[in-house]
Amino acid sequence: MQISPSLLAADWARLADEAARVPDADWLHFDVMDGHFVPNLTAGLSVVESLLAATSIPLDCHLMIADPDRWAPGYAEAGAANVTFHAEAVHAPVRLARTLRSLGARAGLAVNPATPITPYADLLPDLDMVLLMTVEPGFGGQRFLDMVLPKVAEARELVRRSGCDVWVQVDGGVSEDTIGRCAEAGANVFVAGSAVFGADDPDRMVRTLREMATAASPLAASD
Ligand code: DX5
Ligand code: ZN
Numbered sequence: 759m760q761i762s763p764s765l766l767a768a769d770w771a772r773l774a775d776e777a778a779r780v781p782d783a784d785w786l787h788f789d790v791m792d793g794h795f796v797p798n799l800t801a802g803l804s805v806v807e808s809l810l811a812a813t814s815i816p817l818d819c820h821l822m823i824a825d826p827d828r829w830a831p832g833y834a835e836a837g838a839a840n841v842t843f844h845a846e847a848v849h850a851p852v853r854l855a856r857t858l859r860s861l862g863a864r865a866g867l868a869v870n871p872a873t874p875i876t877p878y879a880d881l882l883p884d885l886d887m888v889l890l891m892t893v894e895p896g897f898g899g900q901r902f903l904d905m906v907l908p909k910v911a912e913a914r915e916l917v918r919r920s921g922c923d924v925w926v927q928v929d930g931g932v933s934e935d936t937i938g939r940c941a942e943a944g945a946n947v948f949v950a951g952s953a954v955f956g957a958d959d960p961d962r963m964v965r966t967l968r969e970m971a972t973a974a975s976p977l978a979a980s981d
Contacts, residue, residue, distance in 0.1 A: 759941065759971040759978060760784035761964045762818045762927070764951030766800065766898045773805070774812035779960045782968075785818035785840065787929070787949045790833075792823040795847050796896035803832050810837045818949075820868065820929065822895050823847065827854055834863035842866030842889050842927075845873055855884040866927070870895060871903050875913045882920040887947065888913050892940070893930030898951040902931025907943045914944025937967050938974035946977055 762785035768776035777786055788806060793799040810817060816839035821830055826843035827850055833841045834857075841863045848854055848867075855865035864886035869875055871891055878888070890910050893900040910928060917924045928940045929949035937948055948971055950963075957963035972978040 759968050759975060760925075760947045761954075761968050761971075762787040762947060762949045763954040763960065763964060764789060764898065764929070764949050765955075767951035767955040770801075773809055776955065777809065777813040777815060780815070780954065780964050782961050782964045783815055783954075785947070786813060786815045787818045787820060787951070788838075790819060790821045790823055791896065794824040795844065796822045798896045803829075803836060806833060806838060807836050816840065818842070818866075820866075820889065820949075830854060831857050831861060834858045834861035838863055840864040840866055840887065842868050842887065844868045844870070844895075845878060846870055851878075851881055852884050855881065859884075859886075868895075868929075869909075871906050875909055875916065879916045879920070882917060882922045882924050885922075885924050887925040887927050888917075889927040889929055889949075890945075891930055892928050892932065892936075895930070900931055902933070902936040904939070907939055910940060910943035910945050932967075934966065934970060937970050941971040941974040941978075942976070944975075944977070945971075946975065 764787040766789045791798045791800040818840045819838040858865040866887035868889035892906045927947035928945045932950040933953035
């Protein structure tokens with residue numbers, strides 16, 4: 759059970775200090791938004807490079823961008839430990855996933871709430887993670903979409919049948935109120951932005967969320 763606090767909810771004038779507030783995090787989730795794939799704009803590779811130099815927590819880059827085939831490899835080259843691109847934007851997912859892995863990164867495939875995961879089952883051997891968006895991508899602090907939970911279970915079942923060690927991540931509206939349902943459905947990596955950075959003690963919230971996920975997960979016994 760891994761917690762990936764989303765820096766989207768942190769103070770962007772002090773990103774390195776904010777990263778230092780969650781030393782128990784397994785990952786730092788960095789949302790790259792280009793104002794095209796999603797109606798919001800954040801930051802890109804240069805900020806990721808600076809952050810990589812400022813923290814030892816592995817970076818989980820979530821690319822909400824229109825042309826991941828072109829831009830995603832740069833994040834792997836820079837040293838991001840995980841690079842996730844969107845199914846709705848990518849042109850050659852197998853080629854991109856293999857390129858990311860050859861550059862030493864884990865490869866993640868993200869799907870929006872309305873995008874099914876089943877059509878991507880054959881890609882699982884080339885992936886390290888599937889990310890199921892539990893809000894429409896673009897903004898933090900949105901309400902968790904319960905309708906995605908059956909797809910989380912479906913993804914876990916596809917992974918089990920594939921025999922591949924692919925992680926199932928959820929992102930959007932994950933909090934003390936919703937993490938149990940996600941874990942129960944089969945997720946094992948949890949992105950949480952406002953729940954972590956909106957807490958008085960963000961690192962304590964990371965530990966609380968991990969404990970809640972572990973308690974609810976059918977996988978935790980063997981984790
Ligand atoms: C939304 C981003 C999320 C966001 C989650 O498009 O992908 O990572 O930061 O924020 P919360 O946890 O506040 O929903
Ligand atoms: Zn994200």
